[in-house]
Amino acid sequence: xxxxxxxLVLDLYRAMLRESKHFSAYNYRMYAIRRIRDAFxxxxxxxxxxxxQALVNKAKRPWNHFSTGPHWSTVFDRxxxx
Amino acid sequence: xxxRSAWRRAASAVTAARGARPAxxxxxLRLRVADHAPSGTAAAPEVEAVLRPLYMDVQATTPLDPRVxxxxxxxxxxxxxxxxxxxxxxxxxSEAAVERARQQVASLIGADxxxxxxxxxxxxxxxxxxxxxxxxxxxxxSLVSVMTVNNEIGVKQPIAEIxxxxxxxxxxxxxxxxxxxxxxxxxxxxxxxxxxxxSGHKIYGPKGVGAIYIRRRPRVRVEALQSGGGQERGLRSGxxxxxLVVGMGAACEVAQQEMEYDHERISKLAERLTQKIMKxxxxxxxxxxxxQHYPGCINLSFAYVEGESLLMALKDVALSSxxxxxxxxxxxxxxxxxxxxxxxxxxxxxxxxxxxxxxEEEVDFTVEKCIHHxxxxxxxxxxxxxxxxxxxxxxxxxxxx
Numbered sequence: 001x002x003x004x005x006x007x008l009v010l011d012l013y014r015a016m017l018r019e020s021k022h023f024s025a026y027n028y029r030m031y032a033i034r035r036i037r038d039a040f041x042x043x044x045x046x047x048x049x050x051x052x053q054a055l056v057n058k059a060k061r062p063w064n065h066f067s068t069g070p071h072w073s074t075v076f077d078r079x080x081x082x
Numbered sequence: 083x084x085x086r087s088a089w090r091r092a093a094s095a096v097t098a099a100r101g102a103r104p105a106x107x108x109x110x111l112r113l114r115v116a117d118h119a120p121s122g123t124a125a126a127p128e129v130e131a132v133l134r135p136l137y138m139d140v141q142a143t144t145p146l147d148p149r150v151x152x153x154x155x156x157x158x159x160x161x162x163x164x165x166x167x168x169x170x171x172x173x174x175x176s177e178a179a180v181e182r183a184r185q186q187v188a189s190l191i192g193a194d195x196x197x198x199x200x201x202x203x204x205x206x207x208x209x210x211x212x213x214x215x216x217x218x219x220x221x222x223x224s225l226v227s228v229m230t231v232n233n234e235i236g237v238k239q240p241i242a243e244i245x246x247x248x249x250x251x252x253x254x255x256x257x258x259x260x261x262x263x264x265x266x267x268x269x270x271x272x273x274x275x276x277x278x279x280x281s282g283h284k285i286y287g288p289k290g291v292g293a294i295y296i297r298r299r300p301r302v303r304v305e306a307l308q309s310g311g312g313q314e315r316g317l318r319s320g321x322x323x324x325x326l327v328v329g330m331g332a333a334c335e336v337a338q339q340e341m342e343y344d345h346e347r348i349s350k351l352a353e354r355l356t357q358k359i360m361k362x363x364x365x366x367x368x369x370x371x372x373x374q375h376y377p378g379c380i381n382l383s384f385a386y387v388e389g390e391s392l393l394m395a396l397k398d399v400a401l402s403s404x405x406x407x408x409x410x411x412x413x414x415x416x417x418x419x420x421x422x423x424x425x426x427x428x429x430x431x432x433x434x435x436x437x438x439x440x441x442e443e444e445v446d447f448t449v450e451k452c453i454h455h456x457x458x459x460x461x462x463x464x465x466x467x468x469x470x471x472x473x474x475x476x477x478x479x480x481x482x483x
Binding site: 035 | 137145148343438439440441
């Protein structure tokens, strides 16, 4: 159980970082990368699986409004100016 | 979907039309491409490849946090009902969103949701609060109104002590917390605050929305500035703008979660900025109390350099020399004058704003440019030359012509 949840968390981490790189606006891009990295790093020693699941849900939460998945960065592409 | 592909075609047409990129991208006002160009025409207008200035003016306004926009979008696109419509789902879901946002704002300042009234901004909230004084004038009634964190020099006022004194003397206490909410911990009960003004766009929320906190126990009576349909408990009539209010609630919730992380990071960046500048330049004064200070607002005076000319020289960075509300005049800041700053130093002040999205690179770039231009301007300054020669400027008798 521990091994697979670790893999899932790492997958989520990589996916979120990959998505963050799509922000064309410098400030949002750097913030997203930095915040995601720091948040995952801060919680890296959490052992309790219930707590891990809660943290994973929290990480995924803000992107609920886009039914096509976490493509929220493209919304900002339009506004940031090309 | 169609909109996005049309935009992509226009963007690629623009990229194709661009000539050779300049060797070093300059940071200036960017020329906007006409967005309404018909889809995919090859004859796109010329666009200069320039970057916009760095943003270091967070006290004037802040960008929307992506999480805030994410919260607002459904209410701009799908859930567009009037929150005061009582007879259908559009109204109910909109009202639910408003009440959820109200809870989020209340939670950030330790208040009850019933004590939060949404307004168009902190200015309106301030007016409501101060009008209360006029409405209830009696020999023993008065109002103390203090800014929690000053927007020009970042000084933190001793709110808890002021609250205690006001409470003991039965005087109402109002604070304009626009620059403080979500950045430093605030609790209206611990600090004995009766009225508080909150601004949306200072905490990475949308512009055009704010809130006023009005204590219920003991009841604080205020008079409505805006009369009409009786919304917001009759204290502020007018349809509550659901998308803006949802954005404000989301901004408050994000701020509550991010307060510690942001504060630590901003403190480090502020330390970096001031240390680097002070190490490389003599005769630089930081305005405001160094202890009771919010780190994200740094106001520095560079002696022998005129503030406006330094701002113009620092065209690659968006900065301010004081309050945006008073920027139209050439008067030096009333705040600096009030803390007893010398007239000439008051004219030399620049305000650096560090926020949630400010990066270390931006701070380093700003510091580098600032040092370079201050040195350059001082080289040109006859006053600086005199000081270098050991002349005491205060002893000079400037002749009248």
